[in-house]
Amino acid sequence: xxxxxxxxxxTVHRSFIRExxxxxxxxxxxxxxxxxxxxxxxxxxxxxxxxxxxxxxAGKTALQYSTSEGLRPLREFISERYRLKKNLEVSPxxxxxTTGSQQGLDLVSKVAxxxxxxxxxxxxxxxxxxxxxxxxxxxxKAVELEDDGPNIDxxxxxxxxxNVKLYYAVPNFQNPSGRSYSxxxxxxxxxxxxxxxxxxxxxDPYGELRFLGEHxxxxxxxxxxxxxxxGSFSKIAAPGFRLGWIVADEALRDKLIIPKQAADLHTSTxxxxxxxxxxxxxxxxxxxxxxxxxxxxxxxxxxxxxxKHFPGEVSFTRPEGGMFLWVTLPEGFSSMALFDLAVxxxxxxxxxxxxxxxxxxxxxxxxxxxxxxENKIPEGIIRLGKCLDExxxxx
Amino acid sequence: xxxxxxxxxxTVHRSFIRExxxxxxxxxxxxxxxxxxxxxxxxxxxxxxxxxxxxxxAGKTALQYSTSEGLRPLREFISERYRLKKNLEVSPxxxxxTTGSQQGLDLVSKVAxxxxxxxxxxxxxxxxxxxxxxxxxxxxKAVELEDDGPNIDxxxxxxxxxNVKLYYAVPNFQNPSGRSYSxxxxxxxxxxxxxxxxxxxxxDPYGELRFLGEHxxxxxxxxxxxxxxxGSFSKIAAPGFRLGWIVADEALRDKLIIPKQAADLHTSTxxxxxxxxxxxxxxxxxxxxxxxxxxxxxxxxxxxxxxKHFPGEVSFTRPEGGMFLWVTLPEGFSSMALFDLAVxxxxxxxxxxxxxxxxxxxxxxxxxxxxxxENKIPEGIIRLGKCLDExxxxx
Numbered sequence: 001x002x003x004x005x006x007x008x009x010x011t012v013h014r015s016f017i018r019e020x021x022x023x024x025x026x027x028x029x030x031x032x033x034x035x036x037x038x039x040x041x042x043x044x045x046x047x048x049x050x051x052x053x054x055x056x057x058a059g060k061t062a063l064q065y066s067t068s069e070g071l072r073p074l075r076e077f078i079s080e081r082y083r084l085k086k087n088l089e090v091s092p093x094x095x096x097x098t099t100g101s102q103q104g105l106d107l108v109s110k111v112a113x114x115x116x117x118x119x120x121x122x123x124x125x126x127x128x129x130x131x132x133x134x135x136x137x138x139x140x141k142a143v144e145l146e147d148d149g150p151n152i153d154x155x156x157x158x159x160x161x162x163n164v165k166l167y168y169a170v171p172n173f174q175n176p177s178g179r180s181y182s183x184x185x186x187x188x189x190x191x192x193x194x195x196x197x198x199x200x201x202x203x204d205p206y207g208e209l210r211f212l213g214e215h216x217x218x219x220x221x222x223x224x225x226x227x228x229x230x231g232s233f234s235k236i237a238a239p240g241f242r243l244g245w246i247v248a249d250e251a252l253r254d255k256l257i258i259p260k261q262a263a264d265l266h267t268s269t270x271x272x273x274x275x276x277x278x279x280x281x282x283x284x285x286x287x288x289x290x291x292x293x294x295x296x297x298x299x300x301x302x303x304x305x306x307x308k309h310f311p312g313e314v315s316f317t318r319p320e321g322g323m324f325l326w327v328t329l330p331e332g333f334s335s336m337a338l339f340d341l342a343v344x345x346x347x348x349x350x351x352x353x354x355x356x357x358x359x360x361x362x363x364x365x366x367x368x369x370x371x372x373x374e375n376k377i378p379e380g381i382i383r384l385g386k387c388l389d390e391x392x393x394x395x
Numbered sequence: 396x397x398x399x400x401x402x403x404x405x406t407v408h409r410s411f412i413r414e415x416x417x418x419x420x421x422x423x424x425x426x427x428x429x430x431x432x433x434x435x436x437x438x439x440x441x442x443x444x445x446x447x448x449x450x451x452x453a454g455k456t457a458l459q460y461s462t463s464e465g466l467r468p469l470r471e472f473i474s475e476r477y478r479l480k481k482n483l484e485v486s487p488x489x490x491x492x493t494t495g496s497q498q499g500l501d502l503v504s505k506v507a508x509x510x511x512x513x514x515x516x517x518x519x520x521x522x523x524x525x526x527x528x529x530x531x532x533x534x535x536k537a538v539e540l541e542d543d544g545p546n547i548d549x550x551x552x553x554x555x556x557x558n559v560k561l562y563y564a565v566p567n568f569q570n571p572s573g574r575s576y577s578x579x580x581x582x583x584x585x586x587x588x589x590x591x592x593x594x595x596x597x598x599d600p601y602g603e604l605r606f607l608g609e610h611x612x613x614x615x616x617x618x619x620x621x622x623x624x625x626g627s628f629s630k631i632a633a634p635g636f637r638l639g640w641i642v643a644d645e646a647l648r649d650k651l652i653i654p655k656q657a658a659d660l661h662t663s664t665x666x667x668x669x670x671x672x673x674x675x676x677x678x679x680x681x682x683x684x685x686x687x688x689x690x691x692x693x694x695x696x697x698x699x700x701x702x703k704h705f706p707g708e709v710s711f712t713r714p715e716g717g718m719f720l721w722v723t724l725p726e727g728f729s730s731m732a733l734f735d736l737a738v739x740x741x742x743x744x745x746x747x748x749x750x751x752x753x754x755x756x757x758x759x760x761x762x763x764x765x766x767x768x769e770n771k772i773p774e775g776i777i778r779l780g781k782c783l784d785e786x787x788x789x790x
Binding site: 135 | 399400401402403404407408409410413429430431432434435437439440442443446447450451454455456457458459460461462463494495497498500501505506507508509512523526527529530531560592594621629633634635636637649650652653654656657658659660661662663664665666668669
């Protein structure tokens with residue numbers, strides 16, 4: 001069976017992070033490696049009630065095949081929430097439910113990318129997006145992600161390249177860096193995009209997880225066309241449903257429906273009905289506030305422990321929301337080598353290299369704070385601080 | 396936004412069937428057009444209990460991210476069922492859970508197909524597979540599907556073509572034709588495949604829905620390698636879960652996991668846990684017997700009504716299982732034209748053309764019997780018989 005694979009398979013690889021997570025399954029390891037929400041915050045009982053009610057009231061419908069676009073009332077809920085929370089006018093017609101927002105990346109790639117087409121990604125960038133694009137053999141352009149957003153000069157250069165079809169960005173509490181685009185940079189990005197023919201893909205899985213500072217307007221809302229917005233219920237409800245969505249105008253939806261039907265006919269009817277019932281019967285704003293209070297405690301604790309226990313030459317981000325901190329070692333030190341040492345000392349993180357399409361970033365690493373509570377963060381950061389001290393100061 | 400689409404989008408279209416289903420949503424129309432299971436047979440109460448128990452006992456796990464390969468105990472259940480029901484040895488390691496078996500077609504296409512690669516499909520063939528392959532711009536070879544399986548001479552010719560990578564088949568109660576491969580043809584197909592380098596894709600969503608005759612061995616089981624088997628819970632439990640699977644050897648799974656991660660990270664944890672709990676707490680064999688008794692009644696009723704009410708020059712299949720009958724009009728008559736007439740007379744079916752990659756088949760049509768009960772079948776067939784009589788005998 002060796003020689004029958006398509007050309008695209010020569011350049012893609014299994015998710016390095018998913019492989020790392022297997023190493024860290026040892027329960028004695030304190031892992032900051034995963035990108036998981038805190039399951040203690042899942043509204044399990046409310047979802048159980050929602051599931052019970054759906055199956056009592058509309059079991060046959062909830063278990064049958066359904067439309068490729070997704071459950072209409074759920075799309076209306078999303079539309080209304082954009083209006084209330086982001087002051088964005090998005091018609092329910094423009095929303096397609098996807099099997100996680102990850103699926104949206106695959107569908108847009110299928111619709112847009114011929115081999116060699118240019119795709120701007122952030123440096124570092126979200127690995128799931130890099131993987132989805134990679135299967136279509138694009139020409140990646142990695143724009144440096146600074147503390148307040150992309151390097152504007154570099155972005156301007158990339159947008160001038162004739163082959164650049166897509167620019168993919170996570171402007172709020174990006175995975176992996178935890179960085180957000182400032183309002184100034186959002187406006188500059190929108191203005192550059194308006195002059196280009198590039199389609200902007202805005203992924204916003206973490207936008208509601210802001211526990212410091214002010215919500216900032218989406219870049220999607222600053223544009224008039226050539227724009228796609230991805231959303232997800234994974235971080236505000238639960239990821240196990242695999243429920244996300246794409247916002248796209250009519251012309252693009254007409255195209256997206258084709259690979260959607262070919263991919264899975266439609267997203268789980270059962271999951272859509274249960275989640276919708278949960279959203280109707282509960283106050284999702286209260287729930288998001290509850291998540292944000294806990295994540296802020298965990299983030300504050302991780303930041304304060306790092307300040308105390310990491311060597312001074314190690315820098316790190318102090319995100320205002322989301323799930324991740326980004327750590328930078330002095331030049332020349334490898335987080336891959338540190339990883340091996342850390343696992344021996346029973347603490348784990350994700351080395352930065354897989355987030356760079358150009359193979360750089362070896363002196364960076366990602367720490368997740370959402371899935372570790374007060375019982376694990378202090379001890380884990382102390383262990384990692386000791387590793388860093390030994391790693392940077394021995395030899 | 397018009398000019399930025401990938402080349403592949405020029406040759407693909409929305410599902411014609413899904414468009415037709417919109418026409419037939421009028422409740423006064425008796426529709427034999429859909430491909431839906433009978434929702435009266437969904438085990439709604441048992442699934443409600445399973446969902447309740449899962450969320451009580453393991454809610455956090457059932458709502459969290461999980462592995463791309465799928466829930467291990469569910470894969471063990473499938474493996475054991477292959478051993479008991481089909482005498483097939485399939486390791487749980489070789490099973491990957493997919494978001495409906497439809498997703499398996501997309502993943503295998505991504506792994507296998509470069510533009511212009513040959514794919515043998517049946518004539519008529521399953522539309523969802525044709526759509527999944529089409530996005531990768533293959534060279535389709537359509538092998539005539541006879542009453543007892545493919546035309547062997549034609550298949551032999553196709554398998555000799557150097558570019559033919561895949562042969563996709565639905566040997567049991569095929570969609571759309573309801574036809575099955577005889578044991579003789581299964582052995583011939585396997586023998587031809589063994590001499591070729593083509594990979595065999597066996598899709599078996601309907602295999603358990605046999606209510607007449609004997610179960611026949613899978614072609615997968617007659618081969619040693621270059622083989623993939625697709626399965627689904629949609630027809631034996633409920634399609635709203637979107638739960639299917641691929642059986643593939645280690646080398647191929649190692650490739651398939653890459654597009655799987657890029658497509659949706661993993662299939663719904665919640666759906667997998669609920670279905671697994673349902674399977675553990677209930678006798679699925681009893682449930683499948685129950686489905687088959689009802690489907691046999693519906694199939695027998697449809698066949699006997701057609702015998703009485705269709706003009707003699709119209710031929711049709713008498714399937715031993717599955718969900719579909721296939722009707723052939725005399726040469727020169729168009730089922731598309733008949734469809735317009737039928738909708739006016741408040742009865743619907745799917746015209747045959749979309750199931751033919753070469754645009755032929757205009758004198759054929761598909762009737763679904765699984766989603767119409769004793770209240771609808773007689774009246775619907777009488778209406779359609781009148782349309783046929785008028786259509787064939789006027790002018």
